[in-house]
Amino acid sequence: MVVEAPRPSSRRKRAAILEAAETVFLRDGFVGASVDEVVAVSGVSKQTIYNHFGSKERLFVAVVSARTTAAGDAVHPDEHGLPGPDELAGYLEKYLFRQATVVLRPRILRLRRLVIGEVERFPDLARTLWEDGPARAISALAVLVSQLDAAGLVRAPDARAAASSLNWLVMSGPLNEAMLLGDGAVPDEEALRRHTREAVRIFLTAYAPT
DSSP, rough: OOOOOOOHHHHHHHHHHHHHHHHHHHHHHHHHOOHHHHHHHHOOHHHHHHHHHHHHHHHHHHHHHHHHHHHHHTTOOOSSSSOOOGGHHHHHHHHHHHHHHHHHHHHHHHHHHHHTOOOOOOOOHHHHHHHHHHHHHHHHHHHHHHHHTTTSSSOOOOHHHHHHHHHHHHHHHHHHHHHOOGGGSOOOHHHHHHEEEHHHHHHHHHHHOO
């Protein structure tokens, strides 16, 4: 059985609904948000919204899943091969700075806070946020660390443990401050670059090849 791909007009409507729904959920919260408001913001009929998503709950899940997946897709190592020993620190700094910049975007932070606030109502959604967010980032970083270990650039017998250490060296401070203190606590570009550089220095010192 051949499944036809959604028509371009259907994809555009779905994207418009998700964009509008994210705006409404972030503004009003899950409880305060209404499908009528999504209709008003998106310009798409209520029936079309229900045809695509079925309910406000499923729309909320789709919004979080789409945004988290898109954020993860934006973070990946450079595709030009591994760096040499002299370029390793700069290579990791660039990669992890890009990751931190994506995660610390205000809309991502607000969505994360919203999911945490609704964790009792949507426990599976919180797991999705974890798996498509930090867990996915650590897994991708573990692949890179394993390659660096094989190339003799680092010594990391447990690549996933090393990747987790590096991930949280970079993310834990800025992310916790931003989550608890608000978007104004997000470091500016220069501060985030300094923080990332120091995290990479610590990591390369701890995992230097012998």
